[in-house]
Amino acid sequence: MNLDYDPFSPEFRRDPYSVYEELRRSAPVYWAERSKTWVVSRYDDVAGILKDTRRFSSDAMATVLTGSTRPQPGASMPAGSPRPSLVTSDPPVHTGLRNILNRGFTPRQISAWKPAVERAVSESIDSIRAARRFDVIAQLAIPVPVIVIAQVLGVEPERYPDFKRWATVITVGMNGSKRHLGFVGSGAAAASAEMSEYLRGTIARRTAEDGHDLISVLVRASEGEVLTPDEAIIFANLLLFAGTETTANLIxxxxxxxxxxxxxxxxxxxxxxxxxxxxxxxxxxxxxxHYLFRRATEPVEIAGIAIPKDAIVTVLLGSANRDETAFGSDAAVFNIDRKNQVPHIAFGFGIRFCLGAALARMEATTSLQQLVPVLASARRVTEQLEFVDSFQFRGLASLEMEWRC
Ligand code: HEM
Structure with a gap:
């Protein structure tokens, strides 16, 4: 096989896993000319990079998840600026932010959201049962996480469709087919500004009121260290797609x-x-x-390959999770009985292990509890697969089915 890692090609989107296998075998640290990044594919190397927050900075994530321009390495922010997004900051800023944000994702808080998740899933399943043909993605996988995040943030129900629209425009503009148009040209900047403006108004009210939604908890001074209004907006922007597109793809x-x-x-x-x-x-x-970015803060060596200071490293979670040395020779097989010796890294690793993992698991469990009987009594309308318009996220854009007679 001619090794060609091109995450932007349709062939790769259909089957990234055979390319990953080849990368792990013959080029575990691979220079990708198109994206000008070092691509790391083996489990141990990926986990090692994610754990080593001193030598691998998350500021490289700025262009991926927030759409903002990556700051010059080592650049300092003017006094009074909001702290950067959780996902792009390194310790000690990350530690301070994470301590505040953990407060919003306690097990008690997660179980308080369960009735909202159950309601959202039941409504979706009702719409599926009412139709002869239905789309699991459009009618369940997409709306459930959007409604849940909107409720978590305390958004009014009539604004839910706006939330979905903002999430889609931002994702397609940042790591989908409109990526080449840039954050502004793709419309992502306008969508982000629209959402920020909406949130600014609601946050001002929350600071004064005694609400129980997530933003109220994070901005209310009586709870200890708080987010400033600007930081709360940055965080809400992050949640919009950290918590929607991802969970939709899982379902x-x-x-x-x-x-x-x-x-x-x-x-x-x-x-x-x-x-x-x-x-x-x-x-x-x-x-x-499928991948995250990091920046090498000093010259480093990974699997014997020298990586220069400030180089961007792509860590392939999608490949690490299929690494035979970590998950056995049958790593490519879907086997719900497997007993893993090491954890999968779909939710990342170490200090920035996904903040919403428990919520995502609860949403997916609740969805499958009601969806499995549907899947068992229906069939797919077409064998053709259409994937979401993103290079970083992997999921189906639609999954149309009809009831068996
Ligand atoms: C199946 C669904 C999800 C997947 C696969 C997923 C995956 C990930 C991954 C891989 C990271 C690590 C990023 C890094 O190391 O740079 C992460 C971090 C994060 N996730 Fe998730 N996520 C999911 C759902 C959610 C949900 C539902 C929320 C919130 C409601 C959320 C919020 C976050 C946040 C805030 C971070 C940043 C944590 C930090 O930097 O300390 N995620 N997620």
Whole structure:
């Protein structure tokens, strides 16, 4: 095989995993000319980079997740500026922000959101049951996480469609097909500004009121160290797609994995307590987020390859999760019974392990509890696959089905 890592090609989008396998085998640290980054594909190297926050900075994530321009390495911010987004900051700024934000994601807080998740899933399943043909992605996987994040942020229901629109425009502009048009040209900047303006008004009210939504908890002074209004807006922007596109892909990828493994679907249908194992195996086997970026803060060596200071490294979560040395010679097989010796890294690793992992797992579990009986009684309308318009996120754009007669 001629090794050609091109995440922008349609062939790669259809099957990134065979390219990953080749990368792990023959070029585990690979210079990708198109993206001008070093691509790291083996589990141990990926986990090692994610753990080493001193030598690998997350400021490289700025262009990926927030759409902002990456600051010059080592540049200092003017006094009084908001702290950068959680996902782009390094310790000690990251530590301070994470301490505040953890307050909003306690197990108690997550279980308080469960009724909202159950309601959102039930409404979606009702719409699916009412139709002869339905789309699992459009009617369940996409709306559930958007409605949940909107509720978590305390957004009024009539603004939910705006939230979905902002999330899509920003994703397509930042790491999808309009990426070449830039943040402004793609419309992502305008969508982000529109959302920020809306949030600014609601945050001003929250600071004064005694609300229980996430933003109220994070901006209320009586709770200890707080986010400034600007920081709360940056965080809400991050949640919009850290928590929607990702979870939608998890639900969709799990549904697709079950449909393409009918024997597993039959088992899970008969024994719904297998749903959590199905979700964990989906996260490993077909994860929603395929790569992250880091910047080398000093010259480093990875697997014997010298990486210069300030080089950008692409860490392939999607490949690490299929590494045979970590998950065994059957790593390419979807197997909900596997006993992993190491954790999958679909939610990242170390100090910035996904803040919303428990919420995502709860949303996916609740969705599959109601979706599995549907999948078992319906069939796909077409075998053709259309993927979401993103190079970083992996998921289906639609999964159309119809009831069996
Ligand atoms: C299946 C769904 C999800 C997946 C696969 C996922 C994946 C990830 C990954 C890989 C990271 C690490 C980023 C890095 O190291 O640079 C991360 C971080 C993060 N995730 Fe998630 N995520 C999911 C759902 C959510 C949800 C539902 C929320 C919030 C409601 C959320 C909020 C965050 C935040 C705030 C961070 C930054 C943590 C930090 O830097 O300390 N995610 N996520």
């Amino acid at each position: 969709g990828n799990a549904a697709y994995a079950l449909l393409t493994h009918p024997e597993v679907l039959a088992r899970v249908h008969a024994a719904p307590d297998l749903i959590p194992a199905t979700i964990e195996e989906t996260l490993r086997w077909d994860p929603p987020v």
